[in-house]
Amino acid sequence: MESFSxxxxxxxxxxxxxxxxxxxxxxxxxxxWDYGPLGVSLKRNIENLWWQTFVDNQSNMYGLDSAxxxxxxxxxxxxxVDTFNDPLIEDVVTKKRYRLDHLLEENGINTEAMDxxxxxxxxxxxxxxxxxxxxxxxxxxxxxxFKTYAGPVEDESAxxxxxxxxxxxxxxxxxxxxxxxxPDLPFGIAQIGRSFRxxxxxxxxxxxxxxxxxxxxxxxxxxxxxxxxxxxxxEMQRKWYTEVLGLSSDHISxxxxxxxxxxxxxxxxxxxxxxxxxxxxEIGGFAYRTDFDLANHQKLSGKNMEYTEKGTTNSFIPHxxxxxxxxxxxxxxxxxxAYTQDEINGEKRTLLKLSPKLAPYKVxxxxxxxxxxxxxxxxxxxxxxxxxxxxxxxWDDNGNIGxxxxxxxxxxxxxxxxxxxTTLEDDTVTLRDRDxxxxxxxxxxxxxxxxxxx
Amino acid sequence: MESFSxxxxxxxxxxxxxxxxxxxxxxxxxxxWDYGPLGVSLKRNIENLWWQTFVDNQSNMYGLDSAxxxxxxxxxxxxxVDTFNDPLIEDVVTKKRYRLDHLLEENGINTEAMDxxxxxxxxxxxxxxxxxxxxxxxxxxxxxxFKTYAGPVEDESAxxxxxxxxxxxxxxxxxxxxxxxxPDLPFGIAQIGRSFRxxxxxxxxxxxxxxxxxxxxxxxxxxxxxxxxxxxxxEMQRKWYTEVLGLSSDHISxxxxxxxxxxxxxxxxxxxxxxxxxxxxEIGGFAYRTDFDLANHQKLSGKNMEYTEKGTTNSFIPHxxxxxxxxxxxxxxxxxxAYTQDEINGEKRTLLKLSPKLAPYKVxxxxxxxxxxxxxxxxxxxxxxxxxxxxxxxWDDNGNIGxxxxxxxxxxxxxxxxxxxTTLEDDTVTLRDRDxxxxxxxxxxxxxxxxxxx
Numbered sequence: 001m002e003s004f005s006x007x008x009x010x011x012x013x014x015x016x017x018x019x020x021x022x023x024x025x026x027x028x029x030x031x032x033w034d035y036g037p038l039g040v041s042l043k044r045n046i047e048n049l050w051w052q053t054f055v056d057n058q059s060n061m062y063g064l065d066s067a068x069x070x071x072x073x074x075x076x077x078x079x080x081v082d083t084f085n086d087p088l089i090e091d092v093v094t095k096k097r098y099r100l101d102h103l104l105e106e107n108g109i110n111t112e113a114m115d116x117x118x119x120x121x122x123x124x125x126x127x128x129x130x131x132x133x134x135x136x137x138x139x140x141x142x143x144x145x146f147k148t149y150a151g152p153v154e155d156e157s158a159x160x161x162x163x164x165x166x167x168x169x170x171x172x173x174x175x176x177x178x179x180x181x182x183p184d185l186p187f188g189i190a191q192i193g194r195s196f197r198x199x200x201x202x203x204x205x206x207x208x209x210x211x212x213x214x215x216x217x218x219x220x221x222x223x224x225x226x227x228x229x230x231x232x233x234x235e236m237q238r239k240w241y242t243e244v245l246g247l248s249s250d251h252i253s254x255x256x257x258x259x260x261x262x263x264x265x266x267x268x269x270x271x272x273x274x275x276x277x278x279x280x281x282e283i284g285g286f287a288y289r290t291d292f293d294l295a296n297h298q299k300l301s302g303k304n305m306e307y308t309e310k311g312t313t314n315s316f317i318p319h320x321x322x323x324x325x326x327x328x329x330x331x332x333x334x335x336x337x338a339y340t341q342d343e344i345n346g347e348k349r350t351l352l353k354l355s356p357k358l359a360p361y362k363v364x365x366x367x368x369x370x371x372x373x374x375x376x377x378x379x380x381x382x383x384x385x386x387x388x389x390x391x392x393x394x395w396d397d398n399g400n401i402g403x404x405x406x407x408x409x410x411x412x413x414x415x416x417x418x419x420x421x422t423t424l425e426d427d428t429v430t431l432r433d434r435d436x437x438x439x440x441x442x443x444x445x446x447x448x449x450x451x452x453x454x
Numbered sequence: 455m456e457s458f459s460x461x462x463x464x465x466x467x468x469x470x471x472x473x474x475x476x477x478x479x480x481x482x483x484x485x486x487w488d489y490g491p492l493g494v495s496l497k498r499n500i501e502n503l504w505w506q507t508f509v510d511n512q513s514n515m516y517g518l519d520s521a522x523x524x525x526x527x528x529x530x531x532x533x534x535v536d537t538f539n540d541p542l543i544e545d546v547v548t549k550k551r552y553r554l555d556h557l558l559e560e561n562g563i564n565t566e567a568m569d570x571x572x573x574x575x576x577x578x579x580x581x582x583x584x585x586x587x588x589x590x591x592x593x594x595x596x597x598x599x600f601k602t603y604a605g606p607v608e609d610e611s612a613x614x615x616x617x618x619x620x621x622x623x624x625x626x627x628x629x630x631x632x633x634x635x636x637p638d639l640p641f642g643i644a645q646i647g648r649s650f651r652x653x654x655x656x657x658x659x660x661x662x663x664x665x666x667x668x669x670x671x672x673x674x675x676x677x678x679x680x681x682x683x684x685x686x687x688x689e690m691q692r693k694w695y696t697e698v699l700g701l702s703s704d705h706i707s708x709x710x711x712x713x714x715x716x717x718x719x720x721x722x723x724x725x726x727x728x729x730x731x732x733x734x735x736e737i738g739g740f741a742y743r744t745d746f747d748l749a750n751h752q753k754l755s756g757k758n759m760e761y762t763e764k765g766t767t768n769s770f771i772p773h774x775x776x777x778x779x780x781x782x783x784x785x786x787x788x789x790x791x792a793y794t795q796d797e798i799n800g801e802k803r804t805l806l807k808l809s810p811k812l813a814p815y816k817v818x819x820x821x822x823x824x825x826x827x828x829x830x831x832x833x834x835x836x837x838x839x840x841x842x843x844x845x846x847x848x849w850d851d852n853g854n855i856g857x858x859x860x861x862x863x864x865x866x867x868x869x870x871x872x873x874x875x876t877t878l879e880d881d882t883v884t885l886r887d888r889d890x891x892x893x894x895x896x897x898x899x900x901x902x903x904x905x906x907x908x
């Protein structure tokens with residue numbers, strides 16, 4: 001790993017228009033981020049690549065886009081109302097609340113197998129104070145779902161939650177997909193969408209925020225096939241990170257989640273971790289959820305969630321494999337992977353080695369000098385020609401040519417095309433390569449076919 | 455307009471997997487809808503077409519994707535905290551709440567210029583009862599923003615709202631765009647995203663729901679240019695509906711909003727209406743917002759929102775033109791536009807005349823008979839060849855060929871390719887046209903170039 005910090009990435013993102021702090025002019029809103037023009041473009045490229053890979057290129061995947069607001073029964077069935085909690089403890093003087101487990105861990109106490117009572121007892125036993133030096137009250141569970149009310153009356157019957165995950169949208173539509181598309185097992189339902197978690201301490205840039213985008217699919221199988229199907233999808237997910245997204249295999253690791261740490265219903269779960277500047281952290285996961293979700297929805301809704309094998313009377317609740325991908329964490333990983341510092345002729349430079357398929361701009365077009373009318377006109381003409389076949393082309397005539405190259409390097413533009421006085425004579429341009437900084441001359445008429453492939 | 459009802463569209467959407475009621479297995483959640491596989495595809499096609507038209511194909515547009523949760527100061531500055539209200543009145547017996555203005559209008563009273571007091575007085579004067587026949591209390595304003603709390607303490611300082619529009623995300627990032635991209639005026643910031651409105655009575659399918667997707671851009675101009683720029687953008691918006699999206703110009707109308715009805719800061723606003731089955735209703739809008747938003751944000755945040763013309767010391771707050779497009783309303787309009795009923799050989803059929811660029815599937819491939827192995831294998835081979843160049847191809851071997859044609863007609867697939875016994879002899883297939891139902895034979899080798907253009 002190159003030696004750079006998360007702060008270097010945050011700074012580049014803000015300076016160059018990838019990602020800004022949310023509501024910044026009002027001092028922000030903790031855990032929210034706004035994607036600027038380059039960030040939107042990078043995020044859309046990753047999102048479209050994922051959809052192409054896991055939906056369009058498959059023959060048994062069904063896309064879905066379910067509502068963020070759902071009937072609260074959904075979250076009773078899924079267990080989120082009861083168990084999607086973080087343990088909190090209150091400073092009795094300031095009334096500020098802290099993560100109980102974090103306070104204990106900062107004091108060298110391993111909380112892994114402890115429940116709320118046990119953790120509270122540890123606070124008392126070790127006389128642990130709040131970060132402000134005050135006494136702490138009793139611990140309490142805090143539900144991480146954002147709660148609001150639908151309709152004009154704020155009573156219990158009107159409670160709705162912002163979804164903390166996209167998965168349940170797919171489970172509650174399982175029967176709708178069966179009834180409209182008659183798929184054979186195995187088949188999947190895929191979704192990309194915003195989710196919300198009321199994190200007590202959002203941190204690490206877009207890694208842990210209160211509003212996040214998830215790409216995932218639920219894959220419905222016969223229970224007896226789970227191991228074989230697990231291995232097939234696992235291989236697919238591995239290839240996604242390295243071969244499709246282009247992350248180095250040195251930076252991706254897999255962590256088997258032990259029985260004591262994984263959800264009680266899961267028979268196997270693993271995390272994919274990326275080597276972020278703050279250490280290896282989860283970029284995605286893959287869980288075998290058994291029939292937990294569909295069985296619970298059948299129980300609570302009274303609706304039949306069984307699948308009947310065609311031509312038979314063999315009915316059963318399918319089991320589920322769930323590969324999950326955090327979109328914002330993918331954006332961050334791709335930025336970290338691309339972030340490079342080198343020296344060109346004794347001058348330090350920062351560049352993003354983004355592949356052309358992910359880069360916000362594939363190419364930037366510039367006139368060598370801004371104030372020469374003939375150069376500007378010719379450059380506009382070349383710009384328009386390239387834009388016809390490659391919409392993500394930048395126009396850049398700010399500052400001198402050296403500064404433009406540095407700026408384009410820093411936002412990851414793979415190529416720069418410069419129109420100079422030679423262009424006016426022989427219709428060739430300078431084509432500069434971001435990574436090598438090599439320049440060569442190319443006839444204008446070859447540019448469109450060169451950029452058409454991106 | 456063909457004679458069909460909104461109910462016909464709702465029914466087709468559910469039956470065929472375009473749009474399902476949200477949280478349906480739990481009795482639903484009023485005003486929420488889940489897009490199924492075909493709906494996602496149609497929605498994505500419209501969304502991508504919009505982004506291509508208004509962002510990628512423009513040279514002065516900047517994309518944005520801001521957070522749904524924003525600092526509440528944003529909604530103070532925009533006026534939503536104070537004025538984004540509907541007037542409600544309560545049945546004193548059942549405690550149910552009703553739209554005060556709707557009750558009066560149902561009783562033939564024009565409420566257009568009335569405030570809350572005046573409307574309440576009318577209820578008393580005309581002795582109007584609730585729909586259940588009970589007395590009504592006093593009217594009250596009800597804010598349509600969904601409210602929740604960020605962080606572990608539910609107090610006033612933690613209040614956040616789900617954004618009721620995407621526009622403010624662009625205004626609060628205005629300065630970020632200036633500082634990172636140095637654009638010249640005029641330029642625009644564009645965004646597509648989810649917004650939330652706590653409607654008292656969601657209705658008309660996805661037309662008025664609690665969760666909606668908006669596509670819009672804020673276009674920053676010099677105030678003295680507003681009329682010329684207004685006309686240019688108006689023309690662009692007109693072309694979008696007819697030339698790009700393909701809605702009939704007979705179904706699109708423009709409604710100038712009079713001074714008494716438009717926002718106090720707007721100098722001109724017009725609605726675009728589409729002739730939905732429930733009558734002409736807003737599909738989009740176009741407003742000249744003056745410098746209202748940026749000036750208010752400057753005032754409340756204390757941050758400078760001025761633009762300085764390059765090479766001068768001439769600084770001013772730009773004025774704003776805002777074309778807005780309701781994505782769900784676009785989906786509904788496209789479905790209504792395409793919905794057709796005709797008779798083929800004395801048999802009634804329903805079809806969606808979707809253009810190939812919008813249709814979820816461009817083509818469906820079928821073996822003539824399901825149980826003939828050679829036909830199935832050949833059909834799979836053709837399917838895979840087409841999928842290489844046109845990912846949105848359907849595989850359909852359910853039921854007999856007549857039923858498949860009807861099904862594909864109803865979901866708007868422009869072409870069906872059938873592999874029959876002649877195919878095995880001469881490598882030609884049957885290509886059937888959805889609209890004319892005409893069939894002709896085409897060599898397999900010509901299929902890829904035929905479908906490559908979609």
